[in-house]
Structure formats: C-alpha cells, structure tokens
Amino acid sequence: MKVEFEIFIDNFFHGKIFIGEYADNSASAIITSANFTDSGLRINNEWGILIKDAIEIDKIKNGIIDKIKFKCFNEHKIDECLAKIMETPIPVIEKNPIKLNLSLLFEERENYLGIKTNATFWLKPIGVSNDLIPLSAKFDEVDSNLHFSKLKPNGVKEGDVLICYAVGHLNILSIYRVNSELRNTGNENDRWPHYFVGENLTPNYGREWASQNVTVTNQKNYFLENNLLNITPSGINSFGSLMRGADKLKLTNEFGNYLLNKILKIDAELEKV
Numbered sequence: 001m002k003v004e005f006e007i008f009i010d011n012f013f014h015g016k017i018f019i020g021e022y023a024d025n026s027a028s029a030i031i032t033s034a035n036f037t038d039s040g041l042r043i044n045n046e047w048g049i050l051i052k053d054a055i056e057i058d059k060i061k062n063g064i065i066d067k068i069k070f071k072c073f074n075e076h077k078i079d080e081c082l083a084k085i086m087e088t089p090i091p092v093i094e095k096n097p098i099k100l101n102l103s104l105l106f107e108e109r110e111n112y113l114g115i116k117t118n119a120t121f122w123l124k125p126i127g128v129s130n131d132l133i134p135l136s137a138k139f140d141e142v143d144s145n146l147h148f149s150k151l152k153p154n155g156v157k158e159g160d161v162l163i164c165y166a167v168g169h170l171n172i173l174s175i176y177r178v179n180s181e182l183r184n185t186g187n188e189n190d191r192w193p194h195y196f197v198g199e200n201l202t203p204n205y206g207r208e209w210a211s212q213n214v215t216v217t218n219q220k221n222y223f224l225e226n227n228l229l230n231i232t233p234s235g236i237n238s239f240g241s242l243m244r245g246a247d248k249l250k251l252t253n254e255f256g257n258y259l260l261n262k263i264l265k266i267d268a269e270l271e272k273v
Helices: 039-041 054-065 073-089 203-211 216-226 253-272
Strands: 016-021 027-032 048-051 121-126 145-148 161-165 172-178 194-200 249-251
Touching: 016 054, 027 054, 121 253, 145 172, 161 253, 172 203, 172 253, 203 253, 216 253, 249 253
Parallel strands: 121 161
Antiparallel strands: 016 027, 027 048, 121 249, 145 194, 161 172, 172 194
C-alpha cells in the first residue's frame, strides 16, 4: 500500500488532528491532545475523539490549510533537505561550525492569508479622546467585535481589512479581517451599536503594539515621502475626517497593503521571540 503525505507547518496551530482519507472518499479523523507516537496514542493519559463524517472532516482540513503560511512540505522537499545536509558534511575541526540554512527551502504561499482581490482597506479608530487606550492593553484575541457608530458603516463588507489604531496616541493596535455580516447590539442607547466580528491577522503584534512605535501618522509620512501614490482614493492625503470624529476612512489598496505588510512582518518577527 502506497501512503502519500504532506506536512504543513503552522507555528500558530496548537491542537492536533490526524486525518485518514480513503480511495472510496470516506475519511476518519482523530482530534486529540496526543502526539502521533506510540506513547501518545497508546500509553499516555491523553484525550481525543474519533469522527467519521467526511464532509465535516473536509471542512476542518480546508479551514486549517487555508490559514497556513508556508507551502506543504512533501517527500520532494524532504529529499531536498537531505541532499542539502549531505552536501554540507560535519567538519573535522570543531572550531569551524557548519553553516547550513534550510529555511530557504520553506516557500511562503502567495497571499497565504487569503485576502480577497475585491477587499477594501479601512483605517478604523478605537477608543475616545477622554478615555484613551492604555499602553497595557492587549489586542491579541483571535476574534473581536469591532464597533461602529449609530450611522451604519456603509461600504464595509465581509472580507474587508480593518487597520485599527488608538485614538490619541495614534498607535496601530492590530489588523483585522471582517469575518461576519453587519450586526447590531439591539440596545438603542449604545453609542456604538453596529459591529462586525473581526479575525485578528496580527495577534503577536497586537500583544506588543505599545513597544513598536508604529503610528498612522509616521507611516503616512513615510509612505508619502517614498511614493508618488495617494493614501486615500479621493487624493486627500490626510486623516482629517477621522480627526473630526468619523469612525472609518477608506484607504487606497497601495497604502493599505503597505500597512498590512509592515505589520505582518513585525508580527512574524515577534512570533520567533
């Protein structure tokens, strides 16, 4: 029997699921705390559940794979790693350690976050001028309710990207993808009754934002100094409407992608710490 395999590397994924797919399109999966070892599956005190619903298993698998940053690590890639190791034998003299970098074999998937081509980038303030976001606050939860004023946030749709910053000190707090339709708290006395559920794309950064000194102002200035591009579709390269109390500002794709890539880079570096 030939067994084909693919290894996906995701430093954010904590749980374990072992999936077996068969030629007749049936499937089984073990969702468990155990490692895939004899001790883990047979001896240790672990928990787990076996499911055989092929449709649900497929949903779980696709949900995980869609969020993985790197391309799969298959038999071919393992052979490349082994060849690289064989080309770099251990030196006889210990004072000359080998220089072996296998990280170049790990290829990032293009647009691994799955940002839609029609996604709009928005700048969104959080907090109020008389109650600023404290520097100790963390924005590292997987999902958050992102609230808007009593005026419906027209134009914002599922799949859009919200770059959230703090009112007052203007630090970028984290970046979210709109992951739901528009919802309402149902309380007519709420100042911010409309909200979307946002998927946090940069939780590591959101945990350490206060030490990064990345503000919407210094990033706007840098972008305009180094590009012949606008930050808003209207060509008005300022945050005037936000300073006057607006709860969102539409950005150009160029500026939005610039901010997203910058924060993602910091997020990836913080992941290694």
